Amino acid sequence: MPGMKLGLFLAVFSRVPLLHCFVVHVGEDARAGTVIASAHGSASCTLEQVISPRFARDFLRVDAAAGTASLSDSPGCESLLSNPFVVHAVADCTSAGVAGVKLRHLVVSRYLVHVRGSRCACRPRRREKWDMEVVSLLQAPGLQVGCLEVGAGLFRVRDVLPGARTPGLSCNVTGAAVSFTEEWLVISAPLCFQDGSLLEFDLHCAGKVAQGRGGSTHVRWHLGQGPFRQRYLEKLLWRTAEHSESGLLSRRKRSANVNPQFQPPMYQVSVPENKAAGTSVVLLRAVDPDEGEAGRLDYFIEALFDSRSNNLFAVDTESGLVSTVEELDRETKDTHVFRVTAVDHGTPRRSAMATLTITVSDTNDHDPVFEQQDYKESVRENLEIGYEVLTVRATDGDAPINGNILYRILNSNGSNDVFEIDSRSGVIRTRGPVDRETVESYVLLVEANDQGRVPGPRSATATVHIVVEDDNDNAPQFSEKRYIVQVPEDLAPNTEILQVTATDQDRGSNAVVHFSIMSGNTRGQFYIDAQTGKMDLVSQLDYEMNKEYTLRIRAQDGGRPPLSNISGLVTVQVLDVNDNAPIFVSTPFQATVLENVPIGYSVIHIQAVDADSGDNSRLAYRLTETTPNFPFTVNNSTGWIIVAAELDRESLDFYNFGQLYACLTCRGR
Numbered sequence: 001m002p003g004m005k006l007g008l009f010l011a012v013f014s015r016v017p018l019l020h021c022f023v024v025h026v027g028e029d030a031r032a033g034t035v036i037a038s039a040h041g042s043a044s045c046t047l048e049q050v051i052s053p054r055f056a057r058d059f060l061r062v063d064a065a066a067g068t069a070s071l072s073d074s075p076g077c078e079s080l081l082s083n084p085f086v087v088h089a090v091a092d093c094t095s096a097g098v099a100g101v102k103l104r105h106l107v108v109s110r111y112l113v114h115v116r117g118s119r120c121a122c123r124p125r126r127r128e129k130w131d132m133e134v135v136s137l138l139q140a141p142g143l144q145v146g147c148l149e150v151g152a153g154l155f156r157v158r159d160v161l162p163g164a165r166t167p168g169l170s171c172n173v174t175g176a177a178v179s180f181t182e183e184w185l186v187i188s189a190p191l192c193f194q195d196g197s198l199l200e201f202d203l204h205c206a207g208k209v210a211q212g213r214g215g216s217t218h219v220r221w222h223l224g225q226g227p228f229r230q231r232y233l234e235k236l237l238w239r240t241a242e243h244s245e246s247g248l249l250s251r252r253k254r255s256a257n258v259n260p261q262f263q264p265p266m267y268q269v270s271v272p273e274n275k276a277a278g279t280s281v282v283l284l285r286a287v288d289p290d291e292g293e294a295g296r297l298d299y300f301i302e303a304l305f306d307s308r309s310n311n312l313f314a315v316d317t318e319s320g321l322v323s324t325v326e327e328l329d330r331e332t333k334d335t336h337v338f339r340v341t342a343v344d345h346g347t348p349r350r351s352a353m354a355t356l357t358i359t360v361s362d363t364n365d366h367d368p369v370f371e372q373q374d375y376k377e378s379v380r381e382n383l384e385i386g387y388e389v390l391t392v393r394a395t396d397g398d399a400p401i402n403g404n405i406l407y408r409i410l411n412s413n414g415s416n417d418v419f420e421i422d423s424r425s426g427v428i429r430t431r432g433p434v435d436r437e438t439v440e441s442y443v444l445l446v447e448a449n450d451q452g453r454v455p456g457p458r459s460a461t462a463t464v465h466i467v468v469e470d471d472n473d474n475a476p477q478f479s480e481k482r483y484i485v486q487v488p489e490d491l492a493p494n495t496e497i498l499q500v501t502a503t504d505q506d507r508g509s510n511a512v513v514h515f516s517i518m519s520g521n522t523r524g525q526f527y528i529d530a531q532t533g534k535m536d537l538v539s540q541l542d543y544e545m546n547k548e549y550t551l552r553i554r555a556q557d558g559g560r561p562p563l564s565n566i567s568g569l570v571t572v573q574v575l576d577v578n579d580n581a582p583i584f585v586s587t588p589f590q591a592t593v594l595e596n597v598p599i600g601y602s603v604i605h606i607q608a609v610d611a612d613s614g615d616n617s618r619l620a621y622r623l624t625e626t627t628p629n630f631p632f633t634v635n636n637s638t639g640w641i642i643v644a645a646e647l648d649r650e651s652l653d654f655y656n657f658g659q660l661y662a663c664l665t666c667r668g669r
Contacts, residue, residue, distance in 0.1 A: 028117030176201030257346030284320035286342035294346030362399035364452030472559025
């Protein structure tokens with residue numbers, strides 16, 4: 001019998017759309033033993049069958065003795081293929097009617113179970129028009145019931161409805177010759193039963209009916225007479241279903257379950273990277289021409305090429321909405337390809353397949369990165385304009401639209417204006433003269449900007465160090481235009497008399513200066529040290545032979561080729577030393593004088609010369625080897641011998657002066 005009723009129920013029920021049902025709410029951590037469905041009213045009922053989704057069987061158990069379906073374990077959200085889900089309870093109930101007539105009831109109840117929790121996704125379902133459907137058969141032992149009189153009570157409603165045990169139930173009847181009076185279904189018009197026919201009516205009750213449910217309950221009721229046997233019930237219910245357009249027991253002509261079809265068969269969508277988990281991507285839609293459960297679809301996706309995609313996207317099995325599971329990174333993976341499957345609930349289950357390609361669109365979430373944070377380069381000075389110094393390069397992990405890098409020099413003012421950068425290639429060139437003697441090194445701050453649009457451009461900087469290498473472009477320069485030195489003529493040879501200095505603005509060997517005497521040293525009396533510029537006297541000087549020397553000095557650097565400066569002049573002035581004695585122009589001097597010349601008479605001019613100069617050549621005359629009262633004297637400046645006393649030839653006619661000396665007045669000799 002249970003197998004009969006279950007098979008019959010499945011046959012007539014499989015094509016009914018869901019419109020309404022009992023609603024049960026449980027938490028994802030609900031304890032075992034929580035009742036989901038109950039088949040017991042006040043009458044004697046046996047729970048024949050509980051029909052539930054395959055996934056729900058892992059946490060549901062049926063207690064036939066208690067007439068309940070309850071939780072065997074907590075319904076974890078991760079195990080739910082749909083939420084809410086439907087549970088059907090099929091019960092066989094017996095109740096007593098009037099005049100000893102018994103009634104057997106086939107009660108089908110539908111429960112819509114919602115699992116609540118922070119990790120549970122819940123999608124509202126369509127509600128069925130009726131919560132329950134009941135087939136009640138009157139049975140009189142050994143006879144047909146025939147007709148029932150007006151006012152006759154059939155049975156108490158709360159004896160049949162599960163959970164409706166609270167007094168005060170209020171119901172309304174629509175569409176039949178019965179009415180509801182004080183919890184009883186009562187004949188309100190003459191009613192005669194025909195063999196193999198059922199009276200249909202709707203019962204709408206207000207009050208608590210199912211466990212935990214308040215509000216209203218809608219019941220589709222079928223009333224008839226006959227044996228409660230499999231063959232009779234099957235014949236009766238199929239005949240009723242063929243002529244009914246609604247209800248759990250309605251049955252339209254069934255056609256073969258048709259495969260669903262995707263429209264379109266290929267999906268290509270784009271989703272931005274870095275969006276929060278749960279971002280909607282695409283709504284998959286397949287069409288199934290079947291009705292009822294056979295036309296209800298579940299959607300599934302499976303990565304085709306890279307299993308990592310399965311961890312990044314999920315699909316709502318009922319709605320077909322594909323959403324992200326976590327933030328996406330285009331630079332890690334920019335394309336995800338899935339096989340999409342839509343499976344119906346017909347018998348046998350049919351499916352359709354499509355391809356979903358998800359392209360992760362780029363967001364400008366990467367800064368440009370230079371190949372080096374610090375660039376170092378050396379260049380020669382005096383480069384031509386446009387010389388390529390070096391190339392800086394930066395890369396950007398974003399797509400080209402957000403990675404179109406442009407370069408610029410941030411500190412291009414001042415001395416750095418001699419360089420420029422190509423904004424596209426990053427090549428740094430000279431745009432002005434580079435002179436090491438003006439600026440020895442440069443520090444450029446280069447920026448790379450990716451020109452990104454969403455959310456905006458990003459940039460990075462690198463430092464470029466440029467050292468200018470020396471070029472031998474400067475000749476040595478003497479510290480003085482002319483060097484003048486005074487050297488006594490008696491200075492000993494190999495004595496230093498002067499140091500010539502010259503500097504070169506270049507660097508290294510280009511700045512090393514060597515000295516040499518170019519001219520004026522014809523007799524080789526002077527020597528200059530090539531490294532130090534110290535000048536020595538080589539041989540004795542003679543003032544009387546050469547009073548001054550003019551030497552031309554060359555300063556030459558160590559460059560290749562070398563640069564020279566021959567403008568250095570050294571004037572050596574020889575200082576006189578009193579190294580020459582006076583010499584009389586003739587000797588002996590003789591003169592004749594009359595004895596009667598007056599005193600002061602100039603007798604003879606004595607002359608002497610001295611090769612020296614200055615004070616060393618100024619002479620003073622005096623007479624030597626004379627006797628007292630000698631009648632002659634000499635003018636010490638002019639050398640004239642004059643009469644100093646009266647002369648008397650008769651007394652002495654000849655005078656011999658001996659020697660005359662001339663000497664310097666300053667030093668005397």
